[in-house]
Amino acid sequence: MGSDIRICTLPIIHYLTKESNDIRKLVDHLFRHESGKMVSVLSRVLGLQNLEVAYDIVQDTLLQAMSTWSFGQIPDNPSAWLYRVARNKAIDFLRREKKFREISPQYAYLVQSEWTLSPTINNLFLDNEIEDSQLRMMFACCHPSIPEESQIALTLKTLCGLSISEIAKAFLTNDDTISKRIYRAKEKIKSERIELIVPSGDELHVRLDAVLKSLYLLFNEGYNSSHPERLIREDLCEEAMRLCLLLTQHSLTGYPRSKALLSLMCFQSSRLNTRLDEKGNIILLKNQERNKWNRSLIRKGFEYIEAAAEPFEVSTYHLEAGIASIHAASPSFEKTDWKSIYHLYQMLYELQPNPVVAMNKAIASAYAISKEKALEELQQIKGLEKHHLYYASMGEMYFDLHQKENAKKYFEKAYNLTDSQSERQLLLEKISLC
Amino acid sequence: MLIFQGPLPPKMSPDQMQENMGKWMAWIDKLAKKEQYVSGEPLLPGGKLVAGTNGKTVTDGPYTEGKEIVGGFFIINAKDIAEAVAISKECPDFDLGTTVQVRQVMKMDM
Numbered sequence A: 001m002g003s004d005i006r007i008c009t010l011p012i013i014h015y016l017t018k019e020s021n022d023i024r025k026l027v028d029h030l031f032r033h034e035s036g037k038m039v040s041v042l043s044r045v046l047g048l049q050n051l052e053v054a055y056d057i058v059q060d061t062l063l064q065a066m067s068t069w070s071f072g073q074i075p076d077n078p079s080a081w082l083y084r085v086a087r088n089k090a091i092d093f094l095r096r097e098k099k100f101r102e103i104s105p106q107y108a109y110l111v112q113s114e115w116t117l118s119p120t121i122n123n124l125f126l127d128n129e130i131e132d133s134q135l136r137m138m139f140a141c142c143h144p145s146i147p148e149e150s151q152i153a154l155t156l157k158t159l160c161g162l163s164i165s166e167i168a169k170a171f172l173t174n175d176d177t178i179s180k181r182i183y184r185a186k187e188k189i190k191s192e193r194i195e196l197i198v199p200s201g202d203e204l205h206v207r208l209d210a211v212l213k214s215l216y217l218l219f220n221e222g223y224n225s226s227h228p229e230r231l232i233r234e235d236l237c238e239e240a241m242r243l244c245l246l247l248t249q250h251s252l253t254g255y256p257r258s259k260a261l262l263s264l265m266c267f268q269s270s271r272l273n274t275r276l277d278e279k280g281n282i283i284l285l286k287n288q289e290r291n292k293w294n295r296s297l298i299r300k301g302f303e304y305i306e307a308a309a310e311p312f313e314v315s316t317y318h319l320e321a322g323i324a325s326i327h328a329a330s331p332s333f334e335k336t337d338w339k340s341i342y343h344l345y346q347m348l349y350e351l352q353p354n355p356v357v358a359m360n361k362a363i364a365s366a367y368a369i370s371k372e373k374a375l376e377e378l379q380q381i382k383g384l385e386k387h388h389l390y391y392a393s394m395g396e397m398y399f400d401l402h403q404k405e406n407a408k409k410y411f412e413k414a415y416n417l418t419d420s421q422s423e424r425q426l427l428l429e430k431i432s433l434c
Numbered sequence B: 001m002l003i004f005q006g007p008l009p010p011k012m013s014p015d016q017m018q019e020n021m022g023k024w025m026a027w028i029d030k031l032a033k034k035e036q037y038v039s040g041e042p043l044l045p046g047g048k049l050v051a052g053t054n055g056k057t058v059t060d061g062p063y064t065e066g067k068e069i070v071g072g073f074f075i076i077n078a079k080d081i082a083e084a085v086a087i088s089k090e091c092p093d094f095d096l097g098t099t100v101q102v103r104q105v106m107k108m109d110m
Helices: A028-047 A047-070 A079-094 A114-124 A129-143 A148-158 A164-170 A175-191 A201-226 A232-248 A256-269 A297-308 A316-329 A336-351 A355-368 A371-380 A388-400 A404-417 A419-432 B014-034 B081-088
Strands: B002-005 B037-042 B046-050 B059-061 B071-077 B099-102
Touching: A028 A047, A028 A079, A028 A114, A028 A129, A028 A419, A028 B081, A047 A079, A047 A148, A047 A175, A047 B002, A047 B014, A047 B071, A079 A114, A114 A129, A129 A148, A129 A201, A129 A232, A148 A201, A148 A232, A164 A232, A201 A256, A201 A371, A232 A256, A256 A297, A256 A316, A256 B046, A297 A316, A316 A336, A336 A355, A336 A388, A355 A371, A371 A388, A388 A404, A388 A419, B002 B081, B014 B037, B014 B071, B059 B081, B081 B099
Parallel strands: none
Antiparallel strands: B002 B071, B002 B099, B037 B071, B046 B059
8 A cells, every 4th residue: 555545554554653852653543443453352362252351451451551651651662562561461361260161262272271371362463363353353243143233333343442432423323322232232242152253165255245335334424424523534434444455455355346345435535525615515526626536545446446357256346436436537527427337337236226226327327318317217216205315316307407396396305304414505505596 | 840640540442542642742742842851750550658667567558549649750840840830730631630749859959
C-alpha cells in the first residue's frame, strides 16, 4: 500500500513519528487497533468463551500504559511493550486460574506446563500469528448464527476496540441497544460453541461471504449515514477497509471477491469528502467537485479491481466496484459511460434480484436510454413503498420530463418518509422548483 | 516538583485512553519547548511504610488505595512557586479527580 493513503496504511507501519525534543506522538488509534489485536490473540489461547477475560486483560494493559507513558517516556516500540504486558498478565491469569477446561482444547495442554506456557503465549504474539488470530476472530464475529446487527457490533468491539458508547454514538442509538446486540452475540458464542477457527473447504466460501457481507454493511453504515460528525463516518469506513485489507492479504481469504470489495470501498471512500457540504447537506453525484475526489484511493481501487479479475468468479462486489470505477474515471457526470453502468446493473440484478438494485438500474437507464424507460422500470418495482429514495427518483424523472405536478407529488411523499435533515433539505429545494 | 495524586481513572475506551495520554504528551511537549520540563517518572502502585524503632513496623502503604495513589511526578523549572502553580493548572486530569501537589526542591548553597 502506498504511504499516501492514510485510510489504508493506518494499521501497518510507522506507529511513531519523531518530533522535536524527543517527545513522540503515537499514531492515531494505536490503542484501539492494538486492543483489537490483543483481544484476538488472547481469546485464542483463553478460548472464545473467555472473551470477557481477554477484554479485561487488554483494558488493564492499556491502563498501565496510559498511567506510565503519560509522565514522559514512551517506549521505543509501543506495540511490543503492550504485547509484553498483556502476555505477562495472561500468563499470570493462567497460573492463577486452574480452570483449564474452558480454555481452547488446542492450548489447554500447552498452558498447563511451565515448560510450554510462556513459549506458547510468546509465539502467539508474533506478527503472522496476530494476523491469523484477527482473521479467526473475524470469522467468529461474523458467524452466520449471530444476527447481522450483532455481528457488526461485536466486530467493532472486539476487532476495532470501540467501546459500547462509541458504537452507540456511531449508530446514533443508545448504549442499551448496543449492549443488547453484543449480549445476543455472546449468547450465540456460548450456545453454538463458536470457536476461533478459519473454516476450510466448502465451508470457507460460505463463511467468507458472511464476513464480507458484514464488512460491506459496516462500510455502508459509515458511507451512507448522515451522521453529523464526519470523523465518525470516516472511522466506520476506515475500520471496514482495515479489516477487508487483512482479508485480501491472507492466503486463505485473499479471494478475488475480497479484493473486489476492497476495490469498491476504495472507490466509494475517494468521494467521502465531497458527499456532504459543510452544513451536512447531501451533494448529489452530479454536483460533486470531481477534482476533490481522492486520486490515490481511486488508483488503489483500480489496482484491486485488476487483482480481483478472475474469469470464473464474478461477485456482486465485482459488479458494484465496476460501476463505481466508471464513475471514478468519468471526467464529468454528463460524460459518464451510462450504457456500461446500465449493463453492469443488469448483471447485478441477475445475481441479486432485489428492489433496491432494480431502482438503481432504472435510474441508470434514465441516462443510458431515456427518462421514459426509467419511469417505466421504476413503476414496475414492488417493495419500495416505504423507501423515500424510490419516490425521490420517481419525482426526479417526472421533473426531467417537465411533469412538474407529478414531480411535486412524489417529492412530497419522499419528504414525509425520511428523517434525515440533509435529505429533507434537498427535497425541499426540489419541491420549490416544481 | 509536581506530585500527581488521584484515583484510578474510570473505565475508558482505548481511544479515550490514548486521547488522555495525548494531552499529557502535548503538555510535556509544551513545557519542554519552554525548557520547563526536566524529568518525570511514573510510580508503581503499592509500596511499604517503614516505621517504629529500627524500622520494625513494615506496613503496606502509604498511598496504596483510592484517592491516595501517587501516579507519578514531574520535575520542572519554574522561577517561583506562583509560576509552578500556574504550570500545574494545565494538568489534563483534574476532571478525573487528580490533585497536584506543588513542592519546591530546596537548593543548598554551599
